[in-house]
Amino acid sequence: MNKPITKGAYHIGLTVTKLEESATFFTSLLGFKEVRRDDGYPAIFVSDGKVMVSLWKNKEEPSIPFNKNRNIGLHHVAFVVEKERDLTHIYEKLVKNEIGIEFPPELLRQGPAKHLMCYEPSGIRIEFIWPG
DSSP, rough: OOOOOOOOOEEEEEESOOOOHHHIIIIITTEEEEEEETTTTTTTEEESSSSSEEEEEEOSSSSSOOOOOOSSSSEEEEOOOOOOHHHHHHHHHHHHHHHHHHEEEETTSSOOEEEEEETTTTTTTEEEOOOO
């Protein structure tokens, strides 16, 4: 029997157009902690204590938005929440802060898991899942 050689994700690297706003999405809305900055790149690194998200400012303009139906690459990033009410709480914060929402909390397939999908300020699709 083959065992995976990897042991989970160390970090997720995202290129963003709105560096400060994207970092605020993770820190203020989701409670991530800012780990460090690299003003030379520029980049901001945030973590929820399990995974780090590296936010890299795009260097060329105009930027080209990702199209999940046409482009090869990151379709979305999914984060798990511990309780169903956490999913509802995130949804309420997204609405209050006028963050783009693709769909509100709903059953994932036949359930009991639920999920929601939104867009962080640079337009990257972020999913939140409560496993049920």
